Amino acid sequence: MAKKNKEPKKITKKLLNKYRLVILNEDTFEERISFKLNRLNVFVMVTITGIVLVAGTTFLIAFTPLREYIPGYSSTSLNLKATQLATTTDSLESVININQEYYKSIKKVLTGDVKTVEFDIDSAIQSQKLNPEEVDLAPSEQDIKLREEVSKEDKYSLFESEKSSTDFSLFPPVKGNITSGYNVNEKHYGVDVAVPKDTPVKAASSGTVIFAEWTAETGHVIILKHNNNLLTVYKHNASLTKQQGEQVKSGEVIATAGSTGELSTGPHLHFELWRDGFPTDPLNFIDFEQ
Structure with missing residues (x-):
């Protein structure tokens, strides 16, 4: 022990x-x-x-940032920038695809190809935000009843589905004589109104300028997008006073009448009215006579 x-x-x-x-x-x-x-x-x-x-x-x-100098560790700032660039690239790609489709639809309006002008930019933007697999496309009972009621109504009324917009109206862009009317068979999807050269051309309604360029066949062309899925087209102008992207009010001067383009034979305004990608006779809603 x-x-x-x-x-x-x-x-x-x-x-x-x-x-x-x-x-x-x-x-x-x-x-x-x-x-x-x-x-x-x-x-x-x-x-x-x-x-x-x-x-x-x-x-x-x-x-600390010193770990970036240890082999096997990547830079935190580079990873963050790479993630941001990937997100931005994806967003820009979606915007470019939407704009390309929208410009194609405007080209169809200018060339008069009515069968393919069914593109709506608002719907396209919204579709980029939705996952189609998560959307239930099955119609509800209320939807079926609504479709039945709509089918019984006037299918060709321009403002039938906009009863709440009682104050909506179209302003005559110019006053003059009708020299050529609306004719689908001849692919003339608007009306020709004879007016003196340099007559002010006014917006038929408040909206946004989505096209304001020169074309060989129809000269200076300006297109406005309005509420209720409306497009108004003004062709053969001598000059344009508005640019693409600008907001205009009803009755505001957007161009001056002329005779530009290969298809023009004299000073006049060629005016078209489109609804949901399809043309409509402007004389049903606007009085061009002096």
Whole structure:
């Protein structure tokens, strides 16, 4: 029993035995620095130093930009920029596709290809935000009843579905004599109104200019988009006073009448009225006579 008690005491004594670490000048043997140490102090110091080094290295890797210099770690800023660029590229691609389809539909209006002008930019933008797999396309009972009621109404009334917009009206863009009327069979989807050159051409209703360019066949052309899915087209103008993207009010001057384009034979305004991608006879809604 006495031997067993002596062994722990020997271990404790060894740990607490004091030593002196002396640093001497090699030439003069002059003592420069000395430290009093024991084995326990050295063990504690080495342990604390190791913990501090491990904690410091972990902090540098996890919370500072220095980790970017360690092989295998990518730059946080580069990852963020790459994500932002990918999102922006996807959004721009969607916008470009929508605009291309919309410009194609406007081209169809200008060329008179009525069968393919069924594109609506608002619907296209909305479709980009919806997941078709999540949309329930099955008609409800209310939807079926509504369709039956609509089918019994006047299918060709321009404003029948807009009963709430009782204040809506179309302003005569010009006043003059009708020289050529609306004729679908001849692909003449508007009316020609004879007017003196440089007669002010006014907007038939408030809206947005979606096209204002020169075309070889119809000269200076301007197209306005209005509420209720309406488009008004003004062709053969001498000049345009509005640009694409501008907002105009009903009766505001948007061009001056002329005789530009290969298809024009004299000063006049060719005016077209489109609803949901299909042409409508403007004489049913506007009085052009002086």
